[in-house]
Amino acid sequence: MKVLEKRAKDTTDGTAADALDIRGLGLSLGPVPLLADVTVRVARGETVGLVGESGSGKSLTARSALGMLPRGARATGRVTVAGRDVLGAGRAALRDVRRHRAAMVFQDPRSAINPVRRVGDHLTEGLRARGVPAKAARSRAADLLAQVGIRDPRGALRRYPHEFSGGMLQRVMIAGALAAEPDLLLADEPTTALDVTTQAEVVGLLRRLQAERGTGMLFVTHDLDLAAAICDRIYVMYAGRIVEEAPGAALFAEPAHPYTRALLEASPSLHGRAEIRAIKGAPRALAEAPSGCAFRDRCPRAVEECAAGVPETRSHGLSAVACLRPGKEAA
Amino acid sequence: MRSFAVHCGRRVLGAAATVLVASAAVYGSLRLMPGDPVLAVSGASRLSPDQIEALRQRYGLDQGVVTGYLDWLGHALRLDLGTSLSFQTEVGTLVSARLGVSGLLIAYAAILALVLGLGTALVSAVRGGLADRIATAAAAVATATPSFVAAIILLAVFAVGLGWFPATGAGSGFADRLWHLTLPAVAMAIAVFGVLARVGHAALRAELDREHVEAARGRGVGGAALIARHVVRNALAPLVTVIGVMVASLFVGTAVVETAFGLDGVGSLLITAVSRRDFPVVQGIALIAVLLFVVVNTVVDLVLPLLDPRTARGVKA
Incomplete structure (x- = not known):
């Protein structure tokens, strides 16, 4: 019932708006730039990957959807969640976004869930804040636990986080995120802290719930293969910028940006890709990246023009790519 | 169970x-x-x-x-601590007659130190900035102030100088007694206040920086609810241990302060007994102090698993 009411309300205030729309987001901390001109869109019901090495700014980008910017950071550009402005939002509006519009699944459930409160308290906190009576909130929470595949959901409500395994606790966090009935699910490396076998289950669960509910999902990961397998579209980030955007399968089959290609070649594959090649050099943060194309000092295809300026985004095959010399042909 | x-x-x-x-x-x-x-x-x-x-x-x-x-x-x-050498009275009688004054003094000082110390810790940890710096400085000074120095300053300023509070005696009747015990209680509370303000600040600050607090903010939990449920609640476990020891130490602190303010309590009895080599009294009071520390520590240990369920793990193993 609640779901229907909310969806109905959404359409009345004029939104078939995208679940997430980040346009030209720039972020800087004092003189240090963190993100530049980041544009990411997640339609309702769509799964979008955000891929990059650590320090590329993917988590920063995802957190900006909740208005969770680093302390003292200055943001430019525009971030809207389900049509609601986030960067310019006041306290109440931001709280509304965080409570009802977008919810995040963090990397490590052990540290992202309060260890001294019961799982039931964690799940019902948001519901109670919206004015759901205690009893209804508890049965709703038990429902959610059942949906994420936790046995004996009633009993689980009374238990503490340390009594669950990592995988089970991640399911609890997913249940907590869904309790808000959000338009947008932000999954920040949700499987990185888990066993490989558990990873597959959690990813499957996220996919199923997201499809059932028509929620938009931004899936942040450093695992390009995983992203290609589950995402409708993928953004690749490098040094605080988006360097390539492509449909999941296309990115995998025909990476346009040399960095994407290098990432694919650097990861082991079950499908018998020839050899693993590490990317030379270390990943750069935006602040320490070279002028022009940030990847040029590590790029096998770099030429002099790459230093002239940040490459404009152009289309190449199915990709939108920020590279002067995209594609496969040898340099 | x-x-x-x-x-x-x-x-x-x-x-x-x-x-x-x-x-x-x-x-x-x-x-x-x-x-x-x-x-x-x-x-x-x-x-x-x-x-x-x-x-x-x-x-x-x-x-x-x-x-x-x-x-x-x-x-x-059998609760028989012997007979005092100098008073020719049962030690138990001597002590219990003075327990009223000392007990009230300890409770008064404990409440002052807890409310002000933890309140200061909360404000300085959550607000930060100038409030934090002032609180940190005040706590450092308070921690470093021994109760006999505090007693002399308080006597000079508030009893002799301003005449707001009496300098000696325990008074009669509850209100009068509280009035009489105010300066001694403050003198005892100052150092404990300093310790609690500092330890409390550290504990709260540590909890504020936890990822689950950030995650709760991201779920739209804010303001007092965030502080109460996700910061203070989590800091209770580390704090209770310190609070227990500090409050128990107030019992020992009565020795100096009761002597300074001319109060006839267990503390001043101890000082008198020591100077007169009245060993049954000294032994009796020392034993009571030990008992108090052990009881407080045991209670703290039993309460901890309720505050932090992770420490209850050892119980099951």
Whole structure:
């Protein structure tokens, strides 16, 4: 019932708006730039990957959807969640976004869930804040636990986080995120802290719930293969910028940006890709990246023009790519 | 549930063992001290060797240390702490007559230190900035202020200078007594306030920086609810341990402060007894202090699993 009411309300205030729309987001901390001109869109019901090495700014980008910017950071550009402005939002509006519009699944459930409160308290906190009576909130929470595949959901409500395994606790966090009935699910490396076998289950669960509910999902990961397998579209980030955007399968089959290609070649594959090649050099943060194309000092295809300026985004095959010399042909 | 009972039982047994060891130390240290208490008490009045011998016998000083200890312990277990040398009264009666003043003083000081110390910690940790810097400086000064210095300053300013509070005596009637005990309680509370403000600040700050607090903010939990449920609630476990020890230490603190403010309490009784080598009284009060520390620590240990369920893990294993 609640779901229907909310969806109905959404359409009345004029939104078939995208679940997430980040346009030209720039972020800087004092003189240090963190993100530049980041544009990411997640339609309702769509799964979008955000891929990059650590320090590329993917988590920063995802957190900006909740208005969770680093302390003292200055943001430019525009971030809207389900049509609601986030960067310019006041306290109440931001709280509304965080409570009802977008919810995040963090990397490590052990540290992202309060260890001294019961799982039931964690799940019902948001519901109670919206004015759901205690009893209804508890049965709703038990429902959610059942949906994420936790046995004996009633009993689980009374238990503490340390009594669950990592995988089970991640399911609890997913249940907590869904309790808000959000338009947008932000999954920040949700499987990185888990066993490989558990990873597959959690990813499957996220996919199923997201499809059932028509929620938009931004899936942040450093695992390009995983992203290609589950995402409708993928953004690749490098040094605080988006360097390539492509449909999941296309990115995998025909990476346009040399960095994407290098990432694919650097990861082991079950499908018998020839050899693993590490990317030379270390990943750069935006602040320490070279002028022009940030990847040029590590790029096998770099030429002099790459230093002239940040490459404009152009289309190449199915990709939108920020590279002067995209594609496969040898340099 | 059964495991919790076993856990409680173990704790209580451990506490009893601690008290036993401490009681041996309390008795032994006074017996091994140089100087004969009987001679010290009798002082100038020359006693005949027979009289001295009679007194030694009466206080069990003719026995060896071990038999003397067992004898003393046996009586102590029956709540008989012996008779004072200088007052010629039962130690139990002497102490319990003064427990009212000292108990109220300790409670008063504890409430002041807890409310102000933890309040300061909360404001400085959550607000940060200038409030934090002022609180940190105040806490450092307070921690470094011994109660006898605080007592002298308070007496000079508020009793002698401004005349707001009486300088000595415990007063009669509850309101009058509180009025009389205010300066002593403040003098005792100052150092404890400093410690609690600092430790509390550190504990709250550590919790504020946890990822789950950030995650809760991201879910739209904010303001007082965030602080109460995700910061203060989590800081309670580390704080309760410190609070227990600090409050128990106030009992020992009464010795200095009651003497400074001319209060007739357990603390000033201890000072008097020490100066008169009235060893049954000193032993009795020392034993009560040990008992208090052990009881407080045991209670803290039993409460901790309720505050932090992760510490209850050991219970099941």
